[in-house]
Amino acid sequence: MLMNQPYVIILANGLNGLGAVRSAAQAGLRTYTLLTSQTDLSAYSRYGQYRFLLPENPGLHDIKPVLDHLYHNENGPGVLIACSDLSAELLGRLKTEGYSNHHLIVPSSETTELLNDKKLECLSMEEGGITLPKTYYDLGNNVPESFPLIIKPRTFREYSVLGAKNVIVNAREELDEFCERFHGQLDCFIAQEVIEGDDDNLWVCNVTFGLNRELVACFVFNRLGTMPSHYGVTSLAISRQNQVLRDECAKIGMALNYSGPAMIEFKKDQNTGIYYYIETNPRLGMCNWFDTRCGINNILACTQVAYGNTVAFAPQKNNRVYWNFFGDLVARLEDRENVCAVLYRYIGLLRYRQVAALFYWKDPHPAFVYSRASVKDIFTRVKRRLFGKSA
Template identity: 35%
Template structure:
């Protein structure tokens, strides 16, 4: 077993993509996770892997063989973990976090909106929801989208709630009156999923934007308000310029995933959110020539990074999730086939599958199949009991 140079704190496809991005640059990489079903655990690229619990993660790291490795967090929880134990972990490892506890503030959407409003175009927002629905509409006209302030403060049980009219708003207030202080509300920017753009990027310790990769979202799961499952890479200079302003204004360091939506009414790209970590689609970046994972590794070690690379054009797809999302979106079979055929000859990046590392995709597919069978059996049993 070789001594590792980096340790991925792995969460879902984020962790798998980070592993593939580092090994592409011949960085010897270990993986630590708190989930037995992590796709990265099935990868042939792993140097050493271990599954632990959240409670024992600190102990696992402090007793990990060797020292000086770069820690790469791939979820908000892991970023928060590093922030909470920063002083202790810095004695053994290298890693980069936004300065001044920025990562903690970005995890709370209320603080996030207040922070970035000075540097970019933010949708009209209510960071403190009033006590009545009437007072709400006096401050922010409908339609709106209501979001939990963070995963930890999520009292809604879902990623967001779209409110189109007063009846829906009244029902929200009846059902979630206890959760108002844990939510923010923003104007709903109208337009299709194609108006959504993401910039995955890395800032160095001087808050210079050293890598930037932009892509256009085309399908989300759940439909319209979820995570990317189908996208195309295009360089969007206007979005990159806004990201650069945010980073410099906040004195940001490290990786970030910044989301925007084009508002045709104001003809502006409006800020949606920032995640202070590598994005879900980080191997999409790498396959298009912008290796944000390796750039993060270099920043953590104080190594120079080459001049900002130009991105190539590819299609990103998460097959299982995309098919399910299109089904939920009531798209016809003809429309789905037409979409796939239109892009068939373009180079593709798959969220789980890679020719040199196919096993994670197979493992995820089998897990999805087992889940589908369990759901189908449970449905048949309910139907039998009710007949």
């Protein structure tokens, strides 16, 4: 049992933050939630009753007064949890500054900034002997050997430059068009060969590393669907044990000198069976509520590390399905999958125990808010498909 009246301070964002708030509540931890929007999903949760609103793009001068207030109000430190790339950078900078009013179970700012820059991240992994897809760092001069390629912004700040999280190019002509379109901005991107395989070759490990960089908690799941399809975030998944990836995560943590939560992604080549490293997000994973419902609570793990307690979890519960129904359905419709095939797949998944991405009977309001917006979005897309863009 945890001592010293532990509490957590969650820098919430979307599904990540909602899952973190619920996971903290399930662990019996008192929770303060820092939001950058009054309409964030966590704002509708009954477990996020103590909330602070920050500016849209907060800096240290915005967050420090709130943290200092909580420290004095609670007569002691809490545990800071990042749920977005931006908040991970903020916590890394606090750690580098030597901020000590709260527990910072996070990597250094150097590690966080390295992982938030795809070019620096991939170069570092190559040097550490991690298996990556063929990667091109200089699109203006490197001639790719094969296609298709996935082009990624180097950091989350370049999403606005690209207008998306990634772009797929299937031939040299498409790459030439891309390079012409973004001439003068090509240093903002890297490209990687697309590993052959469907969505069920995608794997995710939501992990926590201790103060000695050891792997103290690890939840593994196999993606079955993403939004958008094939190259997006998890919309459908199943929990499955994978010792090969657990071992790989332990190696990555030691190589990065990493402490704190992380989300590490891999893809298995359907022809060779080789697992390729895709990326590490230096923050809590989006599906952390799935972790918790399968017996591995990474919020609790971070808190136990912070308060000097032993982290001990039973093996994860396997063959449970994570399901973001509306998100997955929209992604499949956009990908023009056969509707009957989609329904047949969904019916087949009903034999497994479900973990809904949004709905939780003890905390239903966020799901209703999300579902209302999703239904409206689906009707808009259907009207556009039937009647054209003017609808």
